[in-house]
Amino acid sequence: MTDDVLLDVRKVRKHFGGFAALNDVTLQVRRGERFGLIGPNGSGKTTLINCISGTLRTDGGHVVFEGRDITGLPAHRRTRLGIARSFQIPKPFASMTVLENLEIPLEYAAAGRSHSGDAADEAREILRLMGLDAKSDVVTAGLTQIDLRKLELARAMAARPKLLISDEAMAGLSAAEVDEILTILFELKGRGITVIMIEHIMRAVMRFSERVAVLDAGEKIAEGPPEEVVSNKAVERAYLGD
Amino acid sequence: MGGARFWTAAIGVVVVGLLVTRVISNQYYYFAAYVILQYIVLATAWNILGGYTGYVNFGTAAFFAMGAYTSLVLIKALSAPLPVLLLCAGAVGGLLGLGLGYLTLRLKGVFFSIATLAMAVVLQTMFVNWEYVGGSRGLSVVRPARAPFFSNYVEFLFAVMLVIAVAAVAVAWWIEHSWVGRGLTAIRDNEEAAECMGVPTLRLKVLATTVSGVLMGIAGAPFPYYVTFLEPGSAFNLDYAVNSLAMPMIGGTTTWVGPVIGAILLGTAQQVATVTISSALNLLLVGVILVAFVILAPQGLVGLARRLTARGRA
Numbered sequence: 001m002t003d004d005v006l007l008d009v010r011k012v013r014k015h016f017g018g019f020a021a022l023n024d025v026t027l028q029v030r031r032g033e034r035f036g037l038i039g040p041n042g043s044g045k046t047t048l049i050n051c052i053s054g055t056l057r058t059d060g061g062h063v064v065f066e067g068r069d070i071t072g073l074p075a076h077r078r079t080r081l082g083i084a085r086s087f088q089i090p091k092p093f094a095s096m097t098v099l100e101n102l103e104i105p106l107e108y109a110a111a112g113r114s115h116s117g118d119a120a121d122e123a124r125e126i127l128r129l130m131g132l133d134a135k136s137d138v139v140t141a142g143l144t145q146i147d148l149r150k151l152e153l154a155r156a157m158a159a160r161p162k163l164l165i166s167d168e169a170m171a172g173l174s175a176a177e178v179d180e181i182l183t184i185l186f187e188l189k190g191r192g193i194t195v196i197m198i199e200h201i202m203r204a205v206m207r208f209s210e211r212v213a214v215l216d217a218g219e220k221i222a223e224g225p226p227e228e229v230v231s232n233k234a235v236e237r238a239y240l241g242d
Numbered sequence: 243m244g245g246a247r248f249w250t251a252a253i254g255v256v257v258v259g260l261l262v263t264r265v266i267s268n269q270y271y272y273f274a275a276y277v278i279l280q281y282i283v284l285a286t287a288w289n290i291l292g293g294y295t296g297y298v299n300f301g302t303a304a305f306f307a308m309g310a311y312t313s314l315v316l317i318k319a320l321s322a323p324l325p326v327l328l329l330c331a332g333a334v335g336g337l338l339g340l341g342l343g344y345l346t347l348r349l350k351g352v353f354f355s356i357a358t359l360a361m362a363v364v365l366q367t368m369f370v371n372w373e374y375v376g377g378s379r380g381l382s383v384v385r386p387a388r389a390p391f392f393s394n395y396v397e398f399l400f401a402v403m404l405v406i407a408v409a410a411v412a413v414a415w416w417i418e419h420s421w422v423g424r425g426l427t428a429i430r431d432n433e434e435a436a437e438c439m440g441v442p443t444l445r446l447k448v449l450a451t452t453v454s455g456v457l458m459g460i461a462g463a464p465f466p467y468y469v470t471f472l473e474p475g476s477a478f479n480l481d482y483a484v485n486s487l488a489m490p491m492i493g494g495t496t497t498w499v500g501p502v503i504g505a506i507l508l509g510t511a512q513q514v515a516t517v518t519i520s521s522a523l524n525l526l527l528v529g530v531i532l533v534a535f536v537i538l539a540p541q542g543l544v545g546l547a548r549r550l551t552a553r554g555r556a
Binding site (some may be wrong): 103 | 439443
């Protein structure tokens with residue numbers, strides 16, 4: 001069991017002043033798994049992702065990746081080890097073209113682990129997979145919402161991650177666009193990339209995830225296969241109230 | 243511009259500049275050209291941090307003055323030769339830049355800029371109260387009796403500043419075309435995303451502030467010999483901060499050419515204005531031109547040229 005644990009979050013705690021955003025959250029993600037993370041607004045999902053990716057320092061607990069304690073590492077080192085994320089609100093490198101956006105992680109994060117030699121070729125291949133190849137030379141400042149979301153995922157992929165964390169890649173998209181993103185995420189699994197998906201769109205999480213964890217007010221209140229979790233009383237209370 | 247062509251042009255500029263000193267004998271031209279070259283260094287150095295990385299530094303005068311005062315102390319205490327002055331002024335500027343780099347950990351955007359301005363004020367106050375370097379009265383400097391290789395000292399200073407300017411532009415060119423420059427651009431566009439894409443943001447920012455500080459310090463090193471009288475008011479003059487910011491903005495902040503074009507245009511205009519109208523008009527001139535550019539060509543002349551050629555092709 002321990003061998004195939006890719007990410008091990010142990011009693012992670014994060015406070016903002018007197019507010020406990022995360023209270024001893026513990027969860028494990030296995031290698032190759034499709035893991036869903038859900039919970040009401042403000043339940044601490046994005047805070048947890050920030051603690052895993054390293055943009056926030058934890059106030060307690062450990063984050064272990066591939067058996068290595070990475071709690072003290074800055075975000076860029078974690079990306080190099082194989083944790084990549086997308087942002088809920090797209091944060092493109094706005095002065096660069098779509099292709100150049102991908103060349104940053106390829107050069108900085110994936111340089112030691114990249115497959116083929118040429119970064120530009122690799123970037124183009126990822127863009128083809130994402131259906132962004134027609135826009136590779138467009139400056140990102142002029143992209144539409146869906147394309148920005150796709151770019152977020154494409155850029156994270158260009159870091160050649162072992163674990164990809166998708167933070168609400170589908171919020172505000174139409175049903176057809178949600179399906180499009182889902183297809184892409186399923187495709188990642190085929191490439192051996194473990195995916196953590198944070199999402200509000202239940203239909204998508206339930207279809208995608210093999211296992212789901214539910215956060216509420218900074219605590220994990222349920223974990224298990226999607227069918228089981230949705231029928232959980234505590235989860236129902238968290239979403240709908242008593 | 244490719245590597246070979248850039249280096250050929252750089253060496254060509256130095257050679258032409260040196261040949262000119264054999265032809266023109268009017269001292270005024272060297273005085274004026276020195277100031278313009280000095281601004282090429284300052285604007286280029288400012289742009290490495292402000293243009294490439296997106297951290298706006300209002301403290302150029304502090305770096306410049308630290309370089310100048312480092313020279314002054316070394317001249318007074320040890321009668322050190324110019325190469326030593328350049329080296330030490332660069333080191334002091336670099337150390338100040340290093341400190342500024344760690345400041346970016348806590349201060350971003352306009353808060354960083356205010357801190358750099360405050361740093362300049364604090365340092366100026368220190369020098370005003372330091373008797374050894376003359377305090378607020380200032381101190382005269384006697385130039386060495388003879389200049390090596392040149393018939394007089396002003397020509398020699400011009401040649402020194404020419405080499406420094408070309409070297410500074412070469413550094414900026416290298417940064418722009420290397421992994422460092424691409425990382426800095428990512429930081430400018432979005433620092434958090436850059437860090438999450440594997441860019442060591444702190445290390446690169448510290449590198450940018452340090453390189454920028456070294457170049458500004460070196461730019462100040464020959465200054466005591468140029469003016470032969472150094473006092474805090476002129477060394478810490480706000481003109482340096484305003485000009486080194488305005489020049490890249492006018493030329494264009496995304497490439498090495500921008501600050502060079504801006505420094506040559508604005509620097510020349512200021513020199514002409516000083517001679518023909520009045521020296522007080524300088525800053526007003528900068529202000530008016532800067533406002534015009536922010537409104538009409540926010541990407542600077544380089545951006546304007548690109549836009550026009552793109553339209554021409556379409």
